[in-house]
Amino acid sequence: MGAGHHHQLYRPGDTPVHRLPPQCKLLAVVAFAIVVVATPRERFWAFGAYAVLLAGVAVVARVPPGFVIRRMVVELPFLLFVFAIPVIGLGERVEVLGLELSREGLWASWNILAKATLGVVASILLAATTEPRAMILGAQRLRVPQLLVQIAMFMVRYLDVIMDETRRMRVARESRGFRARDLRQAPILAKSAGALFIRSYERGERVHLAMLSRGYTGTMPVISDMSAGVRQWLTAGALPLAAAAVAVLTTLLAHLPGLGLT
Amino acid sequence: MTLEVRDLAYAYPDGTQALFGVNLSISRGERVALLGPNGAGKTTLVMHLNGILTAGHGSVRVAGLPVEKGNLQEIRRRVGLVFQDPDDQLFLPTVREDVAFGPANLGIRGAELERRVTEALARVGMLEVIDRPPHHLSFGQRRRVAVATVLAMDPEILVLDEPSSNLDPASRRELAEILRSLDVTILMVTHDLPYALELCERSLILSGGTIAADGPTPDLLGNPTLLAAHRLELPYGFAVPQGVPDQAPHAR
Incomplete structure (x- = not known):
């Protein structure tokens, strides 16, 4: 059954990233996301460095850019929202390409755009x-609650x-001549959805x-032993640790006057 | 006596009476077919054998142990139920985990668990798919793995619900060969009469919520009047080979 024998998001491979125990990778991505979100939006350099770090992971994992970009479509609805903020935002106005935009709104958009994109790519x-x-x-x-794990498993x-x-x-x-052309066919589709639910x-x-x-x-009886060693934790930790180092460094630089980084 | 059912009666919560006093016993090593038309109460009876339904009246005993709340876990080890749709039975991401699920619930771990899993899969000839996800297997393979999930629990009796349904002729024959090679007591619920004849020396007819006949399979299937009375029919062109009924089956 089922045509797609591999999950759409998964790309089989045997790289150091593929081999890491899943719990290490999960925690690493969560930690990375926390560092990204905690970085002040004015630190442009930091976000650039985060992007480079992710690109590094992609290279090691042999995930081609096209693969990542195609899957970034999930972010599109957010982008619409992001572009609306500067237009509807309040406060001081600046002119960009002949449009009167809110300065605060632009900052908010950049903030969401940069952080969301980094989070999506990491995921x-x-x-x-x-x-x-x-x-x-x-x-x-x-130690995610058993019930949630079981639901996800099913x-x-x-x-x-x-x-x-x-x-x-x-x-x-x-086969019986039904075609979903317009709204009048909606009741049939709704009934199908109901039948599927039952x-x-x-x-x-x-x-x-x-x-x-x-x-x-x-x-569920736990039968597979997948414990991770210190080295594996350190390997997986490299991404969030590097990101944290970037965050600290750019903050230090921002507070040293005369370097002109901000 | 591996399985002993006495005066079993059951009515569903909505009042529909499904079983009206079922009596049957199966001894160790027997292969018995439970025949009956749709709606005869076959599935209801099967659900009583491992305590998913509890008897409204009467009793079920498995190797002497009564089916009751207190010993359900042991009963479920002794009675291995193979459901009709393997997609209902195989729910874990790999065959290995699924076959391990039953014995792991019994508290078995480590090397012994591994041994049970590989042995059960070897018995149904499915060892090579041990690391595959069940939904990537063919239907016939899934049914064989479903049998293995139960064999791994080392049951006293294997209860199969419509084992031949939806199988193509080759898978049907392969499954028959596997079932014949297993050294366990089998109760096979079916309305595939040739399959019953092929595999089971003895058959029971469940009709209208009671056991209507109990006897050697060739005798039962060679009695057209009996079959017709209980909405059972041999497929077109099929005749019971050589088993000319020399006596009427013991009817109740």
Whole structure:
């Protein structure tokens, strides 16, 4: 079943980044994001350095730029919002390309744009080098609540099954001459969505019965040992540590007068 | 006695009575088919065997142990249920983890767990897919892995719900060969009569919530009147080979 045998976001490979235990990578990305968000928006140099660091990770992980850029589409809705802020922003106005824009708004846009983009790229790199199931095991190692881990696990497992069911329902609809042309067809699609929900719900019940039959008592037995060594933690830590160093350095420079970096 | 069901009656919460006093017993090493038309109560009966439903009246015993709240975990080890849709049974990201799920729930870890997993997969000839995700396997392979998930728990009795459904002829035959090679007691719920004849020396007919007949499979299948009375039919062109019924099956 299912055509896409690999998850869209995952890019199989065997690089040092791929080999790192998932829990290390997860924490590294979270720490990196915290450093990025904590950096004052005036430190242009710092954001440039962060971008270079991510590019370095991409090179080591052999993730081509095109792969990352195509997946950055998820950021588009945010960008629309970002471009609106300077136009609707209040306060002091500056003229850019013949447009009267809010100075405060421009700063806010830059802030969101830079930080969101860095965060999105870091997440894309994480997803490109970590299989979905490894990600879940990593989350489990990091003591994410059992219930959330199990929900995520079922999502990964049954996504294909449900997509398949959706496809079969669509084929069945269209085989009987249905075509979604305009809003008048919406009720049919809504009913299909309802039927899909009921089917998924019933499948959930059957899966649960099958689990009970094999002695499930509410917690998943932990059987895989994926402990990470000090070296692996240090390797994964290189990204957030380097970012933190950049943040500290640019802050120091900003407070030394006469260097003209800000 | 591996499985003993006495006067089992059950009504669903909405009042629909599904079972009206079922009696049956299966001894160790037997392969028994439970035949019956759709809606005869087959699935309801199966759900009682490992305590997913609890008897409204009567009792179920597995190797002497009654199916009750207090010993459900042990009952579920003893009764291995293989569900009809392998996608319901195989829910973990890899075959290895899925086969390990049952024994791990029994508290088995480490080398012993590994041994159980590889042994169960070897018994169904699926050792080579151990690290694959279940949803990338063919339907027939998934059904065989589903059997392995239960074998890994070392059950007293293997209960299969419609094992031949949706299988192509080759997968159907391969599964039959595997089931025949297993050294366990089997209760096979089906309306695939030739499959029952091929695999099970004895059959039960469940109809209208009671056991309507119990006897050697060739005798039951060779009795068109009996089959017709319970909405069972042999496929077109199929005849029971050589098993001419010399006596009427013991009807209840």
